[in-house]
Amino acid sequence: MATETLARPLSSTATPPAGARSGRRMSPGRIAVLVAAALLAILWMVPFAWATATAFKSETDAAAPKISWIPPSGFTADAFVKVFQDGNIPLWTWNSLYTSAAITAITLVISALVAYALSRIDFRGKKILMTVIIASIIVPPPVLIIPLFYQMVALHMIDTSWAIILPQVIHPAMVFVLKKFFDQIPRELEEAAVMDGASRMRIFLQVVLPLSRPILAAVAIFVFIGAWNNFLWPFIATNDGAVLTLPVGLQTIKSAYGIQYAQNMASALLAALPLILLFLFFQRQIIKGVATTGLAGT
Amino acid sequence: MSSVATSHDSDGQAGSLPGLSRQKASHQAGAGGTRARSQGSRDNISGWAFAAPFLAFFLVFLAWPLLYGLYMSLTGKSLTGANDSLIGLANYTEALADADMWHSLGNTLYFTVISTVPLVVVALVMAALVNVGLPAQWLWRLSYFAPYLLASTVVSLFFTWMYNPQLGLINDSLAKIGLPKVAWLNDPGVAMWAIVIATLWWTVGFNFLLYLAAMQNIPAQHYEAASLDGAGAWRQFFSITLPQLAPTTVMIVLLQILASLKIFDQVYQMTAGGPAGATRPVVQYIFETGFTGYRLGYSAAISYIFFGLIVAVSVIQFLITRRRSA
Numbered sequence: 001m002a003t004e005t006l007a008r009p010l011s012s013t014a015t016p017p018a019g020a021r022s023g024r025r026m027s028p029g030r031i032a033v034l035v036a037a038a039l040l041a042i043l044w045m046v047p048f049a050w051a052t053a054t055a056f057k058s059e060t061d062a063a064a065p066k067i068s069w070i071p072p073s074g075f076t077a078d079a080f081v082k083v084f085q086d087g088n089i090p091l092w093t094w095n096s097l098y099t100s101a102a103i104t105a106i107t108l109v110i111s112a113l114v115a116y117a118l119s120r121i122d123f124r125g126k127k128i129l130m131t132v133i134i135a136s137i138i139v140p141p142p143v144l145i146i147p148l149f150y151q152m153v154a155l156h157m158i159d160t161s162w163a164i165i166l167p168q169v170i171h172p173a174m175v176f177v178l179k180k181f182f183d184q185i186p187r188e189l190e191e192a193a194v195m196d197g198a199s200r201m202r203i204f205l206q207v208v209l210p211l212s213r214p215i216l217a218a219v220a221i222f223v224f225i226g227a228w229n230n231f232l233w234p235f236i237a238t239n240d241g242a243v244l245t246l247p248v249g250l251q252t253i254k255s256a257y258g259i260q261y262a263q264n265m266a267s268a269l270l271a272a273l274p275l276i277l278l279f280l281f282f283q284r285q286i287i288k289g290v291a292t293t294g295l296a297g298t
Numbered sequence: 299m300s301s302v303a304t305s306h307d308s309d310g311q312a313g314s315l316p317g318l319s320r321q322k323a324s325h326q327a328g329a330g331g332t333r334a335r336s337q338g339s340r341d342n343i344s345g346w347a348f349a350a351p352f353l354a355f356f357l358v359f360l361a362w363p364l365l366y367g368l369y370m371s372l373t374g375k376s377l378t379g380a381n382d383s384l385i386g387l388a389n390y391t392e393a394l395a396d397a398d399m400w401h402s403l404g405n406t407l408y409f410t411v412i413s414t415v416p417l418v419v420v421a422l423v424m425a426a427l428v429n430v431g432l433p434a435q436w437l438w439r440l441s442y443f444a445p446y447l448l449a450s451t452v453v454s455l456f457f458t459w460m461y462n463p464q465l466g467l468i469n470d471s472l473a474k475i476g477l478p479k480v481a482w483l484n485d486p487g488v489a490m491w492a493i494v495i496a497t498l499w500w501t502v503g504f505n506f507l508l509y510l511a512a513m514q515n516i517p518a519q520h521y522e523a524a525s526l527d528g529a530g531a532w533r534q535f536f537s538i539t540l541p542q543l544a545p546t547t548v549m550i551v552l553l554q555i556l557a558s559l560k561i562f563d564q565v566y567q568m569t570a571g572g573p574a575g576a577t578r579p580v581v582q583y584i585f586e587t588g589f590t591g592y593r594l595g596y597s598a599a600i601s602y603i604f605f606g607l608i609v610a611v612s613v614i615q616f617l618i619t620r621r622r623s624a
Contacts, residue, residue, distance in 0.1 A: 029531055030430065037427040041441035047456045047499060048444075050467050054459065067470040106355075114352035122338070123345025129353075136360060138612040140560055142581040143605045146588045146598045147367035148359070150375075167359040175352065200344045229449040231563045232581075236589070247449035251567060261459060268455040275447040279440070287439060291511035294504065 055079050055265035062261040079262035080270070088241065089270050092249035097274070099164045099234075099245060100227040106169040107223045108216060115178035116204050120190075136172045145236055152237055163237035164245065168227055174219045177293055181215040182208060214288075221282075221289035228275060246271045371599035377592035389599035399600055401575060402583035403607075405490070409565075409579060410558040413494045417554050418547070420498060421505030426535060428506075429513045439510075443503035450500075450563035457496040458483065458568050483569050486576035493564055493577060500564070501557075505550050512546035513539060552615040559608060580604050 053069050054062050058078060061071035083089055117123065118130055148167055149158075157163040185208060193203045209216070231247045238244055244252070253267050279286055346353075374385050393399050428438045445453065460467045461482035469479040482492040520538045529537065562581035565571060571578030571586075584604065588597030 033427050033430045034432055037424075037432055037438055040424060040427070041438060044441045044445065044499065046467075047460060050460060051456050063465060065464065067465065067467065110352040110355060114349045117345045117348035121341050121345040121348065123342045126345060129349060133356075136356070138609060139360065139364060140556075140605065140608050142560055142562065142584060143601045143608075144360070144363045144367065146584065146594055146601055147363035147370055149588070150370070150594060151363055151366070166355070167363075170352075170355050170360050172356075200348070204348075225447065229447075231450050232585075236585075247451045250449065250451035250455065261465070264455055265459065268452045272448050272452050276444060279444065279447055283436060283440070287443070287507060290443075290504065291507050294508050 051265040051269055055262055055269050057262050059260055059262050062265075063259065079260075079266035083263055083266045083270065088249055088253070089246075089267060091242070092244055092246045093271070093274060095161070095243060095249075096228055096246040099161050100224050102161075102165050103168045103227040104220050104224045106165070107171055107174065108220055110169065111171060111175045111178055111219070112209065112212070112216065113204075115175050115182055116208060118175070118179045119182035120187075120208075121200065133172045133175055136170075137176070141233060145233065148233070149236055157237075159238050159240040159243060161243050164234045164243070167233060167237075168230065171219075171223060174223065174293065177219060178212070178215060181212060185211055215292070217285055218289035218292040221286050222293040225275065225286075225290075367598045367601060370595050371602050373595045375595040375598075377589070377594060385595070389596045390603070392596065393599050393603060398575070399580070399583060399603075402571075402578050402580040403604075405575075405577060406559060406561060406579040406581070409490060409493065409561050409577075410555055412490070413497055413558045413561075414551060414554045416494065416498050417502055417505055417558075418551055421502050421509050421550070422543075422547075424502070424506045425509035425513055426539065428510060429539075430531070439507075442506050445500050446503040448500065451567055453496055453500045454564055454567035457492070457499075461492055461568075484573055486573050489569050489573060489577045493561075493568060496564055496568065497561075505554065508550055509543065509546065512543055516542045548618060552611070552618070555611055556608065556615075559611065 050069075056075040056077065056079070057071040058073055058076050061068075061073055064072070114129075114133075118126060118133075144167070152158050152163045157166075189211065190203050190207050193207050198206070229247060230245075231251075234245045235248045235251065238248060241249070241252075250267060250271050253264070371389055372384055372386060373382055374388075375382050424438075424442050428435065428442075432438065461469075463469060463479060463481050463484065466482075468482070472479060480488055483489050516539065520542070521534055524534050524538055560581060561579045562585070565577050565579055566582055566585075569577045571582050580600070581604070584597050584600050587593050587600060591597075
């Protein structure tokens with residue numbers, strides 16, 4: 001599946017499918033499809049729009065019993081100013097950014113290494129290792145929270161970024177995705193390096209990895225989004241405001257701000273912004289990455 | 299060059315006999331046998347060396363907690379450190395007689411059933427609409443998929459605000475078209491549906507992308523042949539697209555079931571499991587017995603009952619997919 005999709009990447013312009021192919025221009029059918037797609041898109045944009053409208057209101061207008069998209073006393077950025085003055089959102093964004101980056105980097109390195117061994121090296125115990133890794137795909141993270149918490153207490157890692165990072169770097173499904181990709185790389189490409197007497201590590205670094213950029217990007221995107229948005233484990237592993245990630249920090253805001261609706265929405269929008277911006281810039285890569293790893297990854 | 303390539307192909311096939319195939323490969327050298335043997339032991343070392351970093355994390359942060367959790371479930375361990383001794387299967391027998399455990403498990407299953415259908419059907423509809431070759435492809439993908447990029451907390455903030463009984467956008471809209479107001483998150487009969495709606499909005503874009511990718515992999519000739527036969531778009535969808543998507547649909551449904559069974563975030567954030575436990579999923583019950591009730595051993599036992607459920611579904615998935623590929 002993985003390589004099939006990679007070989008035929010989703011392109012946002014090409015692929016004229018059924019309707020377009022039949023040569024009709026704006027038939028009633030196509031107009032109906034366009035209207036239906038547009039209605040769904042508008043419906044899907046409403047929560048963003050309403051959150052934005054609320055965030056730019058004064059708290060009084062936001063809580064006014066007469067609901068309006070345009071507030072009587074005009075739009076204001078007060079809520080954003082207040083949220084920034086609290087200073088938590090930038091700190092939590094930074095925490096999320098560097099823990100997610102660390103999780104992604106460590107995951108990529110250790111997964112690519114083991115996937116290469118599983119794909120290319122004949123070593124004793126390889127079949128067992130492969131079976132164990134595939135079997136572990138089914139372990140759901142919620143099952144591990146109780147023993148992991150106990151373990152983190154013993155390791156004195158509770159309330160540190162290590163507690164957030166370390167347990168999130170094991171992605172057996174991604175090892176499998178990488179291994180399948182490495183399997184497809186023709187071995188002849190490595191032959192020249194073998195002739196030159198290059199070590200396994202040099203072949204891996206200089207031949208295999210450069211050929212694997214698309215799949216590495218796909219895995220990185222998938223892992224990063226997952227880490228950025230993970231709630232349950234960081235919520236359990238950290239209580240200290242200084243190391244909280246964005247999703248967990250936001251949960252504390254909810255109880256702290258209570259009925260400050262404009263500030264709630266301003267915080268939520270600020271928390272949503274980084275990945276939405278990333279998506280706007282790397283739309284094609286993200287869509288391709290999710291479609292490639294998605295079926296194997298959940 | 300070509301002889302080297304073929305010898306390596308046979309190397310790949312004879313994976314269980316590395317020594318033999320290497321011997322063939324090293325025909326250019328004199329002492330084939332010894333070279334092959336030392337190559338074999340070098341492979342053993344480098345193989346495990348490449349696997350070592352992953353294996354270290356795997357053992358410490360997955361295998362060990364998994365086994366230790368099983369051990370904990372057989373003890374009376376608590377956060378207060380009261381009773382660490384082995385108590386056999388007492389936690390499990392208690393859990394199986396625990397009405398709250400069954401209620402939360404029932405909520406999880408209920409959510410899984412009523413969320414999987416819309417999450418698959420709406421995703422299919424979205425993909426089918428977009429795949430008709432609409433203009434501005436990026437716009438549709440952005441609209442449908444963007445919510446998937448949000449943290450659960452953001453989704454919960456958005457929807458708690460929209461569900462607000464007095465000030466919420468949804469009840470206001472209902473009132474405008476003459477419908478009665480709904481106490482979305484406060485009505486035990488409605489709260490789970492409110493969670494499903496929020497979840498649909500949040501994660502349907504993921505299934506939508508999987509469907510869209512699968513649709514674009516359907517060979518164009520199928521449609522061309524059907525067009526020549528005079529089949530319209532509607533016919534083509536039902537006689538070509540849907541059957542071609544069957545394997546994808548099976549995978550998406552199974553992955554969605556597994557994902558829905560793990561429900562926790564949105565519920566905890568939007569209703570905290572209420573009203574009166576009407577939405578509390580089993581993962582939240584695990585969390586509460588462990589961290590609010592301090593009963594780690596008991597909580598570990600419930601974790602393993604939940605794990606058993608996931609394993610059962612995964613085995614079904616495995617059997618279905620294997621039959622398909624066989």
